Amino acid sequence: MNIELIEEEGELFLYVPSNKRFAEIKELLSKIKNDTINVVKVDRLSLDQMKLIWSLCNDYGELRGYTREEMREALENEFCNSKEIEYFSISPFKRDCCSMKVATDFIQFIIEHAIKHDYNLIVYEGKGDNRVAKRLQDISPDIRRYVIQCLLHKRCAVCGKLVEVDLHHWDSVASIGGYKHDDGLQTRFLPLCREHHTEFHNIGKDRFSNKWHIEGVMLSKNLVKKLKEVYPNHFQAFKEGKNDI
Template identity: 30%
Template sequence: MKFNCEIDNIKTLKKGMKITLAINDKQTLEVMKNIYNFMDKPITVDLLIDEEKQIERMKQITPEQRKKIYGLLKDIATYTGDNKENIKEATKSSFIRATEYEDFSLSNCSKDLAGDYIEFLIRLCFEAGIPLKENPAEGLDNIESYLRICLEQKKCCVCGREGEEHHVDTIGMGRDRTKVDDSENRKMCLCREHHTEYHKIGRKNFEKKYYVYGVIYNN
């Protein structure tokens, strides 16, 4: 039996690996008619991959990015009382005017464009004081750029609430921070709650838990 499919997920196991395949609707019934004949039986699979198509697909928006975008649009819609579709069209238009991008679709736009649009939406939420339901850092490819936005907007990089600079590279006890050049010191922006947690569990555990870290930032 031969059928076209896409590799949906790959997971490394202790012994071997697990590959999940995605089959389109047109072939699902045909595959279902035959697949049960091979349950619990060894089979040989030939993976014939269209290299050019696969490379092009890897450049496109990821499911994680798409989920992140719609989550942010929902947060804006909840805050403003407008519906999500209106918010999407309005923010897309503003994003296009602010950048060199042309009109795009969230179904097949580029991965880079999606990343820039996510940063645009996060900055918009921070500037407008829109509360975010999920950790803003989750699902981001360019986490360093996001961490700098948080420092610029004085928003906690974990929850998006009002925050203040936290020095990852300590300046030292007894030194006047207003007179110390900290331009080469790593920093992150944290709210009081997450600042307290940082000191309670330590840098390594905090970074591992929230996937954030200090960056060099000069305001």
């Protein structure tokens, strides 16, 4: 471990290796007090990103029968292979730690990996009475990619249910002349279970979006083709010959 000066919640912390003697630490503090400090900007993941990755791996590991470290290692190996990048540390205190961008991509990868394998992850933040449960839509770095994965795997984007999930038109289908004119490219979509589908119609689009921090997404032609297999009674106006890229 290298010596690190880290700001956490407005306070400065000096991290030193455990084998450093008190005299060496005292000398280091004297240098910091009396010498000019050279600031070197380094792109590395944040402490919040590290905590989120561990929380995701902990919950995912419990569901699959692995320790959080085993789950992290398995996911990171798969992630690095898919991206063709070197294995990295998720500790911001280590020299081989990943960048904020890589950490963001890794978090999104874990979320999508869980969806593809039908696991509903929940991350808990805080302690005691302040402990709050956060679902995947609350922590996903890319909410559009999250919704698309839910669409592809017929999963409620609000609660994660896998039964009785409907392809919901976020925008009124009447605005395009009804279902017979729906080619999947003119309105936004969101997969919802019956409970949340009913709630949407009861409270309206704006209140639903504000409550669940989510909304429908526009689809590409390739996505419509894939979703026609998942939701066979939808996209009546979509013709592959006419709409192909």
